[in-house]
Amino acid sequence: MTMSNLDDLYREIILDHYRTPRNRGELESPPAVRVEGFNPLCGDELVLYLVVEDGVVTNIKMTGHGCSISQASSSLMSVAVKGKSLPEVETVMERFKEMMTLKERSLDENGEEAPLDLRSLGEIAALAGVVKFPVRIKCATLAWKTLAEAVAEASSN
C-alpha cells in the first residue's frame, strides 16, 4: 500500500514542530497584543501574543491545543515572523496564503520536490502537502489568520 499522501502531510519537519513547538508560552498584555483563534469544527484553540516595536516583530508566543497540522503550522509561523519587519511579515503571510490555494496538480507536476517559488518559504514549505487534504487546510491556516488579526491590531495601536 502506498502511503505517499500521508508522507506528504506528515513530513518530518511538521512532526518535529508538533513534538517540540517553538515559541510556546505567554507574554504580558499589554504591551503584547493578545488575540484568540478558534476552529469550532475541530475544537482547535490558539492564543497568540505579539510584540511589535518600531515596525519589527520583536517577540511572539502562543498557547493552545490542536492537531499536529495546526500546532506545527503555528510553530513554523512563529519562527518565520520573529525578528521580521511588518512588510516582511506581510510578504510571508501572502506567500503562505498562495501556497494554501495551490492546486494539488501543480504540486504533482513538480514531482517530490516543492516547486521553486515555495523554496523562498523555507521550512514553511513543509505545509504544502496539506492542500491534498482539503479539510485540513483550515487546521494549517488558523495560526496565520490569528497572526493577521494580531498584526492589524498591533498596527492600529
Add this chain to the structure above:
Amino acid sequence: MARGERVTSFDARAVRADTPMMKRVVNGRPLTYLDSASSSLPPRAVIEAISRYYELHHANVHRGVYTTANEATEIFEGARVAVADFIHAPGGAEEVVFTHGTTESFNLLAKSWGAANLREGDVVLVSEMEHHANIVPWFQLRETTGIEVRFIPVGDDYRLDLTDIDRLMDGVRLLSVTGMSNVLGTINPLGELAALAHRHGALFAVDGAQSIAHLPTDVAALDIDFLAFSAHKMLGPTGLGVFWTRREILADMPPFLGGGGMILDVRTDGYTPASGPTRFEAGTPAIAETAGLSAAIRYLNGLGMDNVAAHEHELTIDALERLEKEFSGRVRVIGPADATSRGGVLSLDVEGVHPHDVAQILDQYGVCVRPGHHCAKPLMRRFGLAATARASFGPYSLTSDTDVLIEALGEAVSLFA
C-alpha cells in the same frame, strides 16, 4: 492479526452483502466503516424503496384524489404504522410525528410541550452525557420562560452518577436522558429512570438517536413519555426523524411550526390547527424518506433487534479486549471498560496523537472514524478532553473491521512515536 469471524446470532456478513456502500474501495483499501454512531449505511432494500417510490408513486401526500397521490399518502401513513409497531406505541400511529430528525424532535418537545407546560423555576433535568440536541433547546427555553436546566453528573466509570438523584429530582417536571451515549456507548437504565421520574411527578423523555438502532425499544414496557430518534441512524435515509409521545399528551401540545398541512381551517381572522400528528407536520413532509424508513424497519425486524444487540455486544467485548492487549494503555477507550450495558461505541484517545491526525491516518487504510467533540461538549469538558476519535459498530460490522482498525492505529502510534 487475522482471525476467523466469530459465529454470532445472525449472519453479519449477509447484512454486509446487502449494503452497497460496503463495496467501496477507499485509498486502495476496502471500506472499513466504523462511523455508524454518526450515520448508518442503508441496505439495498432501503435505497430501492426510495427509488421505487420516485419511479412509481410520487405525489404530494394528503388531499390528493388521483391514484398516485393516494398511493403516496398510503406509503407515508404506512410508515407511521411501521414506526408505531417498531417502538410498541400503545396508541398506535396517531402518536407518531414525523420531523426532520432527532434535533427537530427535541425542539418540538421544548418549544411546544415545554413552552406550554413549564414555568419559571420548573426544572428540566438532563445529564452530562447528552448530545447538544438535548441541551441547547432547554437553554433556549430557559431564556423565554426562566426554567432551570440541571445536569445529572457522569461518574468516573462513565455511567450516570445517581447517588444524589433524589435531591437532583427536586422541582423536576421533565427528566430527559439519552438511551445510549453517542460518545461513551453507555446504555442508561431507562426503566429505572422512568420509574424515578414518575415517582417525583415528572415526565420522562428519551433521546433514542443511538439506542434505536442497537437495542430493542419498547416505549410501553419502559413506561417512557417522549421518544426522539432519526431514520438515518437506523439504516434509513437522512432528513427524517420521529417524535413520539402518548396520545393524551400530544392532544394538548400546541402547534410548533405553522403553515400548510397542519391546519383544520384558516380564515382572515385566524386559524384552527389540525388534530393528531399532522398538527406538527407543517409543509410537505419527507415522503420518499418514509418509504425508506419503512424498508429499514422491515429490514431490522428481519434481523431481530435482539440479535443486532447481541452481535454488537460481541464485537464490543472483542474490540475492548484487543485494543487493551495490542496497545497496553497507549490507546485509551473513553467509556465503560465493562461491556455490560454498553453499546458498540468506542471513543479513542491515542497517546500523543490528536484525534484529527488519528482519523486522517486511519482514512489511508479506508477506515472511517469520527474525530471531534461529537456534539457533547459538556461531557468532553467533564473528562478534560477536546476531542476523541470515535469508532462505532453497526449490524454489518465484523471482527475483521477491528483487525483493520488495530492495524491502522498501530501506524498512527508509530508515526507519531
